[in-house]
Ligand code: HEC
Ligand code: HEC
Ligand code: HEC
């Protein structure tokens with residue numbers, strides 16, 4: 348019976364739903380080309396691609412168009428001190444998560460704690476609690492509010508964000524979140540509610556219940572024959588799977604993050620939010636921002652001996 352329970356948990360991981368597979372695709376179709384730069388991916392929240400195929404104007408009422416790709420996540424000045432990630436520009440709400448250990452699968456041997464910084468960055472959009480355009484320092488002067496670092500009040504967030512005027516015209520007064528329901532992005536981006544030509548984003552809305560996702564905030568075993576040993580250590584001590592032996596954490600290398608509890612698996616262990624070329628410079632990015640293609644379960648077997 349215990350074995351059954353573990354298997355059920357495995358099936359539930361990543362919520363293997365419509366069209367999704369661990370083979371690394373097929374992806375939910377996109378109008379972005381998914382190569383060259385983050386600008387050409389869904390993480391371009393200005394919703395523009397070079398060919399102008401994505402109709403950004405349709406999206407303008409629902410999020411501020413800062414007309415800059417990086418600013419939804421980073422700022423050169425006034426970055427967050429509440430979430431210590433590279434020049435981080437996003438609001439960090441106080442959110443509690445249901446972590447994988449609550450499933451009580453008998454097979455887990457490692458310690459799971461709350462998601463670390465290198466997961467909280469992603470969750471600041473993907474858990475659906477915070478508007479995707481809720482940042483601390485909007486472009487231009489006078490558009491900075493340090494209270495945004497830890498703002499929990501949606502009213503205050505909206506008041507601040509409403510100070511922004513979209514360059515493309517239509518004003519955003521709805522600052523939507525990656526969540527279901529009429530007041531969320533899935534109000535148009537889900538089956539049944541799909542606006543014409545909008546894509547189904549249900550599987551991207553991870554929520555605060557992480558029990559059906561690969562564990563994060565989990566320490567990495569060092570003496571377990573079911574796991575490969577890491578092969579590289581960076582100058583500052585981070586450990587990772589060094590593919591080219593240069594002791595540098597390259598973006599196509601799976602890594603662990605030590606934020607005080609020992610090296611742990613976090614979202615960014617497997618994903619690089621800027622995209623990673625699948626076959627060298629100029630090639631198509633791996634699907635779903637993966638650091639390593641999961642064709643043939645290559646990503647999984649970087650860590651797991653199976
Ligand atoms: C009123 C309906 C509506 C709402 C609400 C909405 N969208 Fe959209 N969205 C669309 C439509 C329609 C398109 C397709 C535009 C096109 O065909 O060029 C789109 C396209 C997109 C794309 C580009 C998809 C791709 O890969 O080609 C992204 C990303 C996106 N929306 C994100 C969001 C986010 C994030 C939110 C919440 C902040 C949101 N949308 C809310 C209607 C909506
Ligand atoms: C959707 C959010 C998002 C956007 C947009 C984004 N980044 Fe990042 N960036 C991140 C996250 C998250 C990290 C930390 C990754 C980690 O935990 O290792 C990061 C890290 C970085 C780093 C540190 C080194 C590295 O690659 O991890 C640099 C440099 C960087 N980003 C530059 C940029 C630039 C330049 C742009 C715009 C062209 C940009 N980013 C757009 C989320 C984003
Ligand atoms: C600023 C908000 C934001 C942040 C921060 C962010 N994302 Fe996203 N992400 C989005 C939006 C918006 C989409 C488009 C689909 C949607 O609206 O659900 C998306 C899509 C994705 C997709 C699907 C890509 C595809 O083409 O199929 C993956 C995978 C993903 N994000 C992973 C991550 C990870 C991992 C991190 C952290 C390293 C992260 N995201 C950080 C907003 C964000």
Ligand code: HEC
Pocket residue numbers: 361367368369370371372466469470473550551552553560561562563612613614615616617618635637641646
């Ligand atoms: C152990 C590696 C690993 C970790 C850790 C991980 N992911 Fe993923 N993620 C994947 C793989 C593999 C896929 C592709 C699944 C597919 O093709 O269906 C994926 C897909 C996704 C998608 C696209 C939806 C889907 O299922 O296709 C999103 C969004 C996403 N991950 C976000 C996150 C966030 C946020 C975190 C941290 C809470 C995270 N991931 C942690 C490996 C991982």
Ligand code: HEC
Pocket residue numbers: 353356357369452453454455456457458561562565566567568601602612616617641646647648649650651
């Ligand atoms: C960065 C390293 C890493 C990668 C990549 C990785 N995992 Fe894991 N995985 C772990 C760790 C660590 C554990 C916890 C092991 C333990 O507690 O004994 C784990 C646990 C699991 C479990 C067991 C959950 C349970 O309830 O016992 C499964 C199943 C699993 N991973 C599947 C996958 C799949 C499928 C992939 C590829 C999509 C993958 N993993 C990629 C590190 C990784």
